[in-house]
């Protein structure tokens with residue numbers, strides 16, 4: 351059935367260009383006042399890594415690179431970030447792609463979360479990356495958000511850093527002085543503070559391929575799709591004849607940085623990973639957390655959830671290990 | 673800040689514009705080009721009302737600068753209907769199955785569903801729900817939206833088979 355609109359509705363103006371005082375285009379006062387419009391900046395789209403580094407190191411300018419933009423642009427809208435020069439890495443195809451190279455997976459920094467999910471190579475050799483990507487944000491965000499952006503951002507809520515700690519990944523950075531490798535475990539210094547120097551660009555992530563038949567799990571408690579973790583745990587472990595021979599546990603959003611729960615991992619090694627061992631590992635992991643109270647709950651609750659996530663992640667990793 | 677000259681394709685039409693670098697794609701579409709299908713619901717990358725198809729991906733146009741979209745191919749809900757005004761099967765199914773109430777989320781929902789079905793034309797209910805998890809609807813409770821997407825998928829698959 352079709353019905354026709356009352357005449358007065360037919361006439362209602364819907365084109366924002368024609369509604370006085372409603373548009374937020376440049377020149378309109380409302381636009382300048384609006385909180386969700388970033389401060390002005392100059393935009394560049396370099397065609398090579400060298401050109402990008404050159405732009406990033408112009409003297410006297412606050413420059414930032416933008417990858418997927420899905421952490422940076424929201425920050426710019428809130429004016430928590432006000433770069434004067436924005437350097438868009440989208441055309442640098444050399445920063446994309448997933449390949450295996452002498453015992454390691456090498457993932458370009460500009461590879462999107464959507465591409466990580468679709469990669470057969472990763473699904474076969476390092477499935478925790480797919481599992482984690484699927485609980486990050488929502489489909490639209492994952493088409494844009496990149497691995498490099500997620501790792502370089504330095505927000506303790508980002509999910510990939512803990513996974514990289516558990517996997518023992520190494521980040522490759524390039525600056526005017528050349529290239530250097532930074533282990534993920536040395537990378538995170540504080541909230542939005544990392545070992546990356548001004549003028550350096552993350553180019554690739556090297557992940558030692560975990561042993562064949564290893565167990566893995568990323569368990570994340572969140573309030574809804576698109577929410578950061580109340581608490582989350584990554585576990586990567588190897589079992590041989592029912593005994594754990596190697597284990598790494600790392601935690602998301604439970605301190606100012608992602609945490610490697612070294613002693614918790616050690617609790618598993620040499621054991622059959624029974625209930626008592628899992629309980630001890632969870633207790634050790636909880637012991638190194640220092641979350642703040644926020645909309646996701648008070649401190650005690652978040653520490654409690656951390657314990658639950660660690661227990662679940664170990665149990666599932668054990669079940670998957672061959 | 674100096675405006676930049678950008679070129680893009682919107683709904684198969686070549687478009688040129690002068691844009692301040694901080695102009696968001698959603699503002700270019702709505703306020704410069706008068707394409708008001710994509711809505712601004714939250715302005716904080718959460719609701720999906722501003723979703724458009726950009727180079728074969730669903731993106732939230734409130735979280736992309738227009739200059740980043742220079743060179744891109746954009747499709748909005750306006751680009752789905754046939755040249756003769758005939759509705760796209762998704763639009764038809766949303767109408768038929770009450771996939772909308774107030775309609776605010778609908779342009780984003782439909783353009784997202786469009787991309788999802790391009791990627792995989794045979795989706796389970798769970799896959800559909802996962803696929804539209806970046807689009808919020810405050811009215812329908814999603815039930816009728818999921819029903820509409822399933823019906824559209826069946827219709828599109830039938831049409832494809834008939835054509836082969």
Ligand SMILES: Cc1cc2nc3c(=O)[nH]c(=O)nc-3n(C[C@H](O)[C@H](O)[C@H](O)COP(=O)(O)OP(=O)(O)OC[C@H]3O[C@@H](n4cnc5c(N)ncnc54)[C@H](O)[C@@H]3O)c2cc1C
Pocket residue numbers: 414415416417418419420421422423424459460485486487488491494495496497498499500501502503507508509510546550551552553576577578579716717718
């Ligand atoms: C609604 C919503 C929900 C989200 N939920 C989650 C979630 O649950 N979990 C999660 O982990 N993330 C979440 N995110 C963040 C999302 O995954 C981001 O896309 C990601 O964290 C950053 O990647 P990006 O490519 O968008 O980086 P950008 O936003 O472009 O950049 C982020 C920062 O990293 C820097 N940077 C980027 N690339 C490089 C590089 N190659 N070298 C050096 N510096 C670089 C930038 O300068 C900037 O400071 C969410 C985002 C949104 C909008």
Ligand code: FES
Pocket residue numbers: 711712713714715716717718719720721722723732733734735
């Ligand atoms: S307006 Fe863009 S996601 Fe809500």
Ligand code: FES
Pocket residue numbers: 771772773774775776777778808809810811812
């Ligand atoms: S129909 Fe009203 S928000 Fe979806």
